[in-house]
Amino acid sequence: ELLLAALAEALAPWTGLPEIWIEMEGHGRESLLDEDLDVSRTVGWFTSLFPLRLPLAADSASERLIAVKEAVRTVPRRGIGYGLLRHLHPDGPCLAWPRAEISFNYLGQVQQQTDAVLGLRRASEGVGPCSASSGERPHLLAINARLVDDELAINLGYSRAHHDTATIEGLASGILQALQGLIQHCATAGARALTPSDFPLVELSRAELAAVLSQVDARADDVEAILPLIAVQPELLASSVEAGAAAMWRTQVVLEIDGGLDAGQLKQAWRWLLQQQPLLRSCFAWQGLRQPVQVVRRDLALPWQELDWSARQDGEDALGQLCQDLIARELPLHRAPLLRLVLVRWSNHRHALVVDAHHLLADGWSLGVMLRTLATAYGDLQADRQPRPVTPGVYERYLRWRSTVDLEPDRHYWMEGLRGFRQATPLPMEHSDDPGDGLSSSHAHFTLNLEAKATARLYTAAEPAKVTAATLLDAAWATLLQRHSGRSDVVFGMTVSGRDVPVPGVEAVVGHFIDFLPLRIHCRAEADWRSWLQGVQQTRSDAIRHQLLSLSEIQRCSELPEDQPLFRSFVVFENYPLELALFEHTGLDVKLRSGASHASDYPLAVGAMPKQDQLTLVFNYDSAHFEADAVAYLAAELATIIKDIREDCEAEKNEQKEKKTSTAPSKASFPVV
Numbered sequence: 102e103l104l105l106a107a108l109a110e111a112l113a114p115w116t117g118l119p120e121i122w123i124e125m126e127g128h129g130r131e132s133l134l135d136e137d138l139d140v141s142r143t144v145g146w147f148t149s150l151f152p153l154r155l156p157l158a159a160d161s162a163s164e165r166l167i168a169v170k171e172a173v174r175t176v177p178r179r180g181i182g183y184g185l186l187r188h189l190h191p192d193g194p195c196l197a198w199p200r201a202e203i204s205f206n207y208l209g210q211v212q213q214q215t216d217a218v219l220g221l222r223r224a225s226e227g228v229g230p231c232s233a234s235s236g237e238r239p240h241l242l243a244i245n246a247r248l249v250d251d252e253l254a255i256n257l258g259y260s261r262a263h264h265d266t267a268t269i270e271g272l273a274s275g276i277l278q279a280l281q282g283l284i285q286h287c288a289t290a291g292a293r294a295l296t297p298s299d300f301p302l303v304e305l306s307r308a309e310l311a312a313v314l315s316q317v318d319a320r321a322d323d324v325e326a327i328l329p330l331i332a333v334q335p336e337l338l339a340s341s342v343e344a345g346a347a348a349m350w351r352t353q354v355v356l357e358i359d360g361g362l363d364a365g366q367l368k369q370a371w372r373w374l375l376q377q378q379p380l381l382r383s384c385f386a387w388q389g390l391r392q393p394v395q396v397v398r399r400d401l402a403l404p405w406q407e408l409d410w411s412a413r414q415d416g417e418d419a420l421g422q423l424c425q426d427l428i429a430r431e432l433p434l435h436r437a438p439l440l441r442l443v444l445v446r447w448s449n450h451r452h453a454l455v456v457d458a459h460h461l462l463a464d465g466w467s468l469g470v471m472l473r474t475l476a477t478a479y480g481d482l483q484a485d486r487q488p489r490p491v492t493p494g495v496y497e498r499y500l501r502w503r504s505t506v507d508l509e510p511d512r513h514y515w516m517e518g519l520r521g522f523r524q525a526t527p528l529p530m531e532h533s534d535d536p537g538d539g540l541s542s543s544h545a546h547f548t549l550n551l552e553a554k555a556t557a558r559l560y561t562a563a564e565p566a567k568v569t570a571a572t573l574l575d576a577a578w579a580t581l582l583q584r585h586s587g588r589s590d591v592v593f594g595m596t597v598s599g600r601d602v603p604v605p606g607v608e609a610v611v612g613h614f615i616d617f618l619p620l621r622i623h624c625r626a627e628a629d630w631r632s633w634l635q636g637v638q639q640t641r642s643d644a645i646r647h648q649l650l651s652l653s654e655i656q657r658c659s660e661l662p663e664d665q666p667l668f669r670s671f672v673v674f675e676n677y678p679l680e681l682a683l684f685e686h687t688g689l690d691v692k693l694r695s696g697a698s699h700a701s702d703y704p705l706a707v708g709a710m711p712k713q714d715q716l717t718l719v720f721n722y723d724s725a726h727f728e729a730d731a732v733a734y735l736a737a738e739l740a741t742i743i744k745d746i747r748e749d750c751e752a753e754k755n756e757q758k759e760k761k762t763s764t765a766p767s768k769a770s771f772p773v774v
Contacts, residue, residue, distance in 0.1 A: 103166070104205075104280070105169050106169040107276050107277075107280035108624040109159075109169055110275070110282075111741045112155075112686075116157065121154075121201075122155070123201050123203040124150055124152055124203070125152070125176075125206070126204060126206035127179050127180065129149035129179075149183070151183035151184070152180075157170065158537070162283055167294060170296055175298065191449050196249070203241065203242045207246045209248065210251075213247065233512065238260055242258070242269075243258035246255070257707045296310070302328055302329060302501070304392070309391070309526070316389075317398075317436070318435075318436070324397070326396070327394050327396055328395045328396075330385075330393055332599055332613065333613075334461055336653060337461050341434060341459075342387065344702065348428045348544065348699050350460040350461065351432070351459055351699040351700070352460050352463075353422065353424060353427065353458075353697055354468065354696055355696050356691055356692070357691070358689055358690070359691075361688055362452050364444060364452070365443070369478075370475050370482060370488070373478045373488050374471060374474050378611040379397045379496070380612040381438055381440060381611055382399070383396060383437055383439070384435050396437070397689055398437045403442070404442060406441075406443045406444070407446065408444070408445045410445050410447060411446055420453055424770055427441060427457040427696075428517070439458055439459040439462045440457070441457040441458070441459045460699075464613050465675050465677050466598055466608075469677050469680065472693075473683060476680075476684045477489065479687050480686055487606050491609060492606045495609070496610050499602065499604045499653065502602065502604050503649065508650055511647040512658055515647065515650060515659070519619065519621065519680075522590065522592060522660065523660050524661070526591045526669070526670075527585075527669075529582070529584075529586070529706055531704065532727070544699060550716075550717050550718075551740060552715070553714040553715050556714060562751055566630070566635060566637075569674075570674065570711075572676075573634065573643070575595065575620060575637055575672055577739055578672050579593070580624060580625070582626070583737055589621055589624045589626070592621045592622075592668050593619075593672060594618065594667075594668045595618050595641065595672055595673075596615050596618075596674075597612060597615060597616050597618060597644075598615055598646050599614030616652065617671055618655070619667045630750050630753055631750065634750070642743075668688065670703060671703055673706065675711075695719065699721070700723070704723040705720065705722050709722075718740070
């Protein structure tokens with residue numbers, strides 16, 4: 102690109118044109134697959150030729166470099182498909198292809214190494230003409246450049262029938278002079294400039310890129326990546342910006358740590374995590390853009406605070422107030438990181454770590470990844486070992502895979518699946534005058550713990566029906582909505598992890614993969630419980646197979662107006678692995694619990710969290726829409742419905758056993774031989 106920019110500068114006064122076509126020659130060994138396909142040692146003909154529109158006009162060295170760089174990098178896969186399109190495509194001969202009079206080929210760096218066995222090396226002297234003097238030249242000017250033993254060599258091939266030697270020498274001198282000026286510019290402090298082609302996973306104009314850097318207040322050296330938003334991220338960002346509430350879509354957990362904690366090493370382990378997981382260093386930009394983007398910063402200070410509360414007597418109350426204060430403090434979405442860590446010391450052997458973040462940054466699965474990484478890194482630091490790095494580039498490979506998926510089958514599925522559904526399912530016991538408005542910063546939560554025995558029987562009941570506990574929870578919530586609304590056809594939201602994809606390593610990435618999908622359930626009429634539950638699970642499975650369509654796109658597939666939500670409640674079964682026991686190897690006993698309540702643009706959310714032998718139901722609700730007593734009543738009713746489903750499944754199982762027993766032949770019925 103630097104050589105092409107120098108060529109452009111030299112050609113500008115020579116031709117008097119704003120741009121020209123040149124033919125580029127390349128090695129053609131670019132990888133065509135997501136896998137690391139290496140053909141660098143393969144013998145064969147891979148060379149590619151393709152036309153490049155080379156911009157000549159520029160007001161400065163910086164503008165020239167940027168213009169040439171963008172022209173080169175916008176050519177798909179270095180032009181490897183041009184020959185296929187021109188010569189093998191049926192319409193190829195009919196198209197008006199540009200005819201270039203100049204060819205350019207950069208051969209890269211060549212070392213004059215002597216073969217250790219044969220004693221051969223590349224000859225430096227001329228070998229004579231490479232083509233017959235009577236042959237027709239494909240180009241008026243052929244430029245070949247290479248680095249030989251760290252020296253740049255540029256060869257200009259031309260025809261004396263068209264150009265004088267002095268003319269070509271003048272052009273060569275102009276190229277070298279331009280190259281020296283460009284090198285001097287690049288060596289100047291602060292000369293680095295980002296361009297849209299530096300971020301191939303998003304579509305940005307130069308004006309939009311400037312808007313991104315301005316909003317996140319970043320210099321060129323500060324930005325590691327700019328990425329598209331996926332899954333439900335656009336909806337979360339839009340509702341957070343619209344609401345302007347600090348608590349909107351915040352996540353907060355508290356780690357209760359017992360044991361001889363080394364606070365310095367824990368802080369160092371968090372620094373390692375921040376370094377290894379790029380998406381934790383993200384913020385977001387949306388102003389002046391066609392589509393919002395996620396911006397990954399390079400180096401960030403760890404947002405760490407330590408409080409010594411060993412002399413305080415109001416421990417739990419003070420910790421609860423701290424969590425509330427953190428939620429009340431804004432996390433600006435355009436400033437990275439969207440994360441706060443506060444370590445509270447009660448005594449030398451008792452601490453609490455509050456992890457406060459925005460849901461845009463990471464999902465629930467990521468919490469397990471973070472805890473496992475922290476436990477491993479903390480243990481390595483204790484043993485004076487360098488923590489093990491994570492595999493880089495997985496998220497980028499995931500995004501590239503996602504961009505190749507054909508979404509048309511998903512659109513067809515949701516159009517058929519939502520056909521005839523024209524009004525969101527009303528929520529029970531809601532008192533808001535405007536049920537359509539779920540945007541409120543005043544959220545609270547109610548927790549109900551199912552007894553260990555009841556939890557065990559729940560899983561036992563799911564087994565003979567060949568369904569999951571998540572299916573039972575969805576079925577119970579659908580039944581509750583049906584009872585209160587009087588509708589047999591209900592829709593509510595379900596969450597999917599988004600990680601069941603053919604991309605190795607995606608399960609170890611900290612980021613936001615989850616999505617919200619509408620789950621449409623026709624409530625049980627005459628069917629037996631087992632058949633109905635299996636139907637619910639099949640509906641869940643079908644929805645998960647078509648999860649890559651964003652929620653806003655699914656909305657457009659429905660018959661509801663765009664200003665009305667598909668659902669106003671959602672259910673999440675948080676069965677991701679946490680593996681807190683890994684901390685035991687470091688001498689620590691770590692327990693996890695929820696922090697302060699966060700807000701969302703859904704008036705009611707039901708979360709189920711399996712903990713050892715107990716299932717905990719957490720109702721996060723908008724207190725502008727629900728009274729606390731009403732939510733407590735709904736929680737108790739849901740627990741009763743779960744119990745009823747479980748008992749009915751057990752009764753059906755026993756009935757089937759009795760039928761088998763009653764129809765089984767007795768010993769006397771067998772003929773005696």
